[in-house]
Amino acid sequence: MPDENQGPSSNGQIAGPNRVVGQRVHRYGGVDRVTGAQRYLSDITFTDAAHVAFATVPVGCAAIDAIDTSPAVAMPGVIAVVHADDLPQPVARFGISHKDRPVIATKAVNYHGEPVVAVVAETEDEARAAANAVVIHYTELTGVYGLDAALAGDARLVQDPSVRPGDDLNSTNVLEQVEYAWGDADSEGASSHTIIEDTYMFPMVTHFPIEPGGIVAVPTDDGGIEVYSPVQHPYLLQRTIAEVWSIPLSRVRVIAPDPGGGFGGKQTPRYEPLIAFLALKTGRTCRLVLSLEEAFQMMRRSGCRIHARTGFTEAGELTFHEMQVDFVVGAYADVAPRVMTKGSYVGAGPYRIPRVSINARAVLTNTVPSCAFRGFGAPQVGWATESQLDAGARALGLDSLEMRRRNLVQHDEAFIRGDYEARADGRWHESLEKAAELIGWHEPTPSGRGRGISVGIKPGATTGLSQSMVRLLYDGSAMAYAGTSDMGQGARTLWKQILADELGVDLDLITIISGDTNAVPFDLQTSASRSTVFMGNAVLAACEDIRDRVLELYAEATETAQSELSHAPGQLVTPSGAISLVEAAQTALGGLRGEFVGQGTSRLWGTKGHPLGGDASFYEFNATAIEVEVDRVTGEILLTKHVTVGDVGTEINPLQVVSQDEGAAIMGLGHSLMEQMLFDEHGQILNLGAIDYRIPTFNDVALEMQTASVENHDGPGPYGCKGISEGALLCTAGAVGAAVADAIGTPVRDLPITAERVWRTIRDANCDSPD
Amino acid sequence: MTDSPVRPTSEVPVALELNGEHVRATIPAHRTLLDMLRDDLGLCGTKRCCAEGECGACSVLLDGELVNSCLVLGAEADGGALLTIEGVSMDGVTDLQEEFLAAGAVQCGVCIPGQVMAAEQLLQTNPNASRNEIRDAMSGNLCRCASYQRIVEAIQNAAAGRRTDA
Numbered sequence: 046m047p048d049e050n051q052g053p054s055s056n057g058q059i060a061g062p063n064r065v066v067g068q069r070v071h072r073y074g075g076v077d078r079v080t081g082a083q084r085y086l087s088d089i090t091f092t093d094a095a096h097v098a099f100a101t102v103p104v105g106c107a108a109i110d111a112i113d114t115s116p117a118v119a120m121p122g123v124i125a126v127v128h129a130d131d132l133p134q135p136v137a138r139f140g141i142s143h144k145d146r147p148v149i150a151t152k153a154v155n156y157h158g159e160p161v162v163a164v165v166a167e168t169e170d171e172a173r174a175a176a177n178a179v180v181i182h183y184t185e186l187t188g189v190y191g192l193d194a195a196l197a198g199d200a201r202l203v204q205d206p207s208v209r210p211g212d213d214l215n216s217t218n219v220l221e222q223v224e225y226a227w228g229d230a231d232s233e234g235a236s237s238h239t240i241i242e243d244t245y246m247f248p249m250v251t252h253f254p255i256e257p258g259g260i261v262a263v264p265t266d267d268g269g270i271e272v273y274s275p276v277q278h279p280y281l282l283q284r285t286i287a288e289v290w291s292i293p294l295s296r297v298r299v300i301a302p303d304p305g306g307g308f309g310g311k312q313t314p315r316y317e318p319l320i321a322f323l324a325l326k327t328g329r330t331c332r333l334v335l336s337l338e339e340a341f342q343m344m345r346r347s348g349c350r351i352h353a354r355t356g357f358t359e360a361g362e363l364t365f366h367e368m369q370v371d372f373v374v375g376a377y378a379d380v381a382p383r384v385m386t387k388g389s390y391v392g393a394g395p396y397r398i399p400r401v402s403i404n405a406r407a408v409l410t411n412t413v414p415s416c417a418f419r420g421f422g423a424p425q426v427g428w429a430t431e432s433q434l435d436a437g438a439r440a441l442g443l444d445s446l447e448m449r450r451r452n453l454v455q456h457d458e459a460f461i462r463g464d465y466e467a468r469a470d471g472r473w474h475e476s477l478e479k480a481a482e483l484i485g486w487h488e489p490t491p492s493g494r495g496r497g498i499s500v501g502i503k504p505g506a507t508t509g510l511s512q513s514m515v516r517l518l519y520d521g522s523a524m525a526y527a528g529t530s531d532m533g534q535g536a537r538t539l540w541k542q543i544l545a546d547e548l549g550v551d552l553d554l555i556t557i558i559s560g561d562t563n564a565v566p567f568d569l570q571t572s573a574s575r576s577t578v579f580m581g582n583a584v585l586a587a588c589e590d591i592r593d594r595v596l597e598l599y600a601e602a603t604e605t606a607q608s609e610l611s612h613a614p615g616q617l618v619t620p621s622g623a624i625s626l627v628e629a630a631q632t633a634l635g636g637l638r639g640e641f642v643g644q645g646t647s648r649l650w651g652t653k654g655h656p657l658g659g660d661a662s663f664y665e666f667n668a669t670a671i672e673v674e675v676d677r678v679t680g681e682i683l684l685t686k687h688v689t690v691g692d693v694g695t696e697i698n699p700l701q702v703v704s705q706d707e708g709a710a711i712m713g714l715g716h717s718l719m720e721q722m723l724f725d726e727h728g729q730i731l732n733l734g735a736i737d738y739r740i741p742t743f744n745d746v747a748l749e750m751q752t753a754s755v756e757n758h759d760g761p762g763p764y765g766c767k768g769i770s771e772g773a774l775l776c777t778a779g780a781v782g783a784a785v786a787d788a789i790g791t792p793v794r795d796l797p798i799t800a801e802r803v804w805r806t807i808r809d810a811n812c813d814s815p816d
Numbered sequence: 817m818t819d820s821p822v823r824p825t826s827e828v829p830v831a832l833e834l835n836g837e838h839v840r841a842t843i844p845a846h847r848t849l850l851d852m853l854r855d856d857l858g859l860c861g862t863k864r865c866c867a868e869g870e871c872g873a874c875s876v877l878l879d880g881e882l883v884n885s886c887l888v889l890g891a892e893a894d895g896g897a898l899l900t901i902e903g904v905s906m907d908g909v910t911d912l913q914e915e916f917l918a919a920g921a922v923q924c925g926v927c928i929p930g931q932v933m934a935a936e937q938l939l940q941t942n943p944n945a946s947r948n949e950i951r952d953a954m955s956g957n958l959c960r961c962a963s964y965q966r967i968v969e970a971i972q973n974a975a976a977g978r979r980t981d982a
Binding site for chain 2: 303
């Protein structure tokens, strides 16, 4: 077994005689997806499955007084009606950083949509009908639905202090807070020519995966359980079920069918412990299929308010940047504290700033618990910082590209200072210049239009562990076991490409196994665009392990000294020349046949004391440029050009890089232009559903759109790659906002920049200065 | 809760031509065509997302018309001719589906069967559609992976291929 492998590996070289790395290889599982044969969770048939439906209350904050289940129990097909009193007491709570989420609402409802009662029935119709028949007597309480309400001195506490024992903040609605600071506050006054101070809002948005999701739990004969859930982190779910119900890991099997879109929304367990309980209690296979509305009530991005104060020299150099950042995280922690910590860590952007002060808080409210979402806090804070740079540029009469040229750090220059500094791991100016070139920044902006250019940065994973196993079979086919969830990013395609190059096996002869904790070795998680780097290195190491083993056995079988042999991607080099690895393997295995099994591990330990738990293994850096046309009468925005450039290290599959970059960029248009979850005074979500909520469609894509990459082969992953997939939405809002401000002469500081907000901004500007 | 519970009572017989074959089923009167396909006939290629006619994931062709199968009752398909993604794919991957793969249009994949149905209908009714016409025609099919550019490219390439073959 090779040494644990983290860091550049085969760095910078495109390996292997096959050379399929770097090619536009079609997506693994693509044929099943275009023909409808792909089985997502709700497409899988379970014999004798019972169906689950939830009963909820139509408010965001309530005390549960009494529950009358009798009308539901009497209905046809009903097997069980379960609420908190029916669970082992006290009702278990779970979560990653805070064990604060109860298995089912216990005594209180803390957000609109929190399940209060679960009904198990023979059919889906019967379960829903019975859930409707349950009578929940509740008293609505004055919930806190916004930041000001949550932070008021006399605010109702979203979480009882007993949920966070020993926590200094448990008598407030602040779940966690951090402070990042460097530089000398006394030195700024003299050097700052212009100071900009403003407040920016970023909306709560929901992931809206086209597969809303669901869970199936199957009790097993040995007292264990199988849980089917389209999750990004099967091993976290396995651990959670095992801990909540005291079952050994070996008897908790998680099967994770390919998620039909994740975007961060399918990382953490929510209803799985409850469905597992129902299955264990009834002895039946229990199946929950979520509606889209229920998915809205299960996942969202944290909204954010950022107050920023920024100083510039007359030449446009940043002198200081201060921010108060408040994330609206919702009723339970999920991974929101981490979103707050990580997003605000890079809050000052990839710039050279002598003094920075960032105070960030994760604030509890009676809303859907927020979780990871593509960009992980960086888009929220970046919206304010990028807007501040543009405001500074306008005040100084400076071009906004020039503003970024003057402040963006060079390669290996620190952009985060202090005890745990971070340096640019890429040549980021190249991305900025390429974006400017692609949108034609040097050409005059057509009349009636506006342009904006913006940059974004996000730290990749700071710790990680991915383990992989690869089997080279006698007939020259191969299998890789890799626990990355393939939710649309196309991870398995890359493992195939790596195997093809490293083992010299045809792409068509490779099978990838994933999504089953009983079969596949441990992988920490599918998040933070880590998989190509971490699992990629593990798969690469497993292939190298196989080549070592082939060499050893070939030496034994042919009575050749090992020292006379060496291997290279796809090849064994013998004294009489190079032969294909498959031929060498067959010779080595001989008449008994058999196979070679290789293992690979990629592990990144954290750094003690580091505010993120460790240095980021890489940074995603992106430059986005946008051109818009604004209808000054209606406020409507037409996107005429949209360009993004990512610093990717190496494109292992250019086709997938384009798909992911375009997808992220268009998703970024959602929170920039149209998406926001709206709540009424009772904490009810007003826009549950596709039309009322509104995500980008075919017609919202820019008239001209182009994504591009900078490849310097300088990443820590296979062949010098970095993670991608989030970069292209990090600074969409900044570029859109700058373009709109350029077109109408006044900035809009609250996202989304809807036609109504643009219209109001134009109207208010005209009122201020009547002609 | 004040909602009156749904109490499925009556069942109705349905006979239709499904992907070229005669099919009979007895279904609850309230059952949608989408649920009938998936739950009663075992055809899960037609995917379910919003289930209220807003996302296009469940698009099928009923008597040649593109419909959201979640907005049509199974009973309404009685006597009709229905084409689903399974029917389109009966003889293997079509030129259009191949172009989807080549263009990188397929990511998570849940919306793709519906996209293919809408695109196939477009190619048959407007084989020379412009880029804007394609965007308009496809705008009822949501893709959260936002493969929109890739899908437009795939449709354009398939259309070009069919013109060459014609």
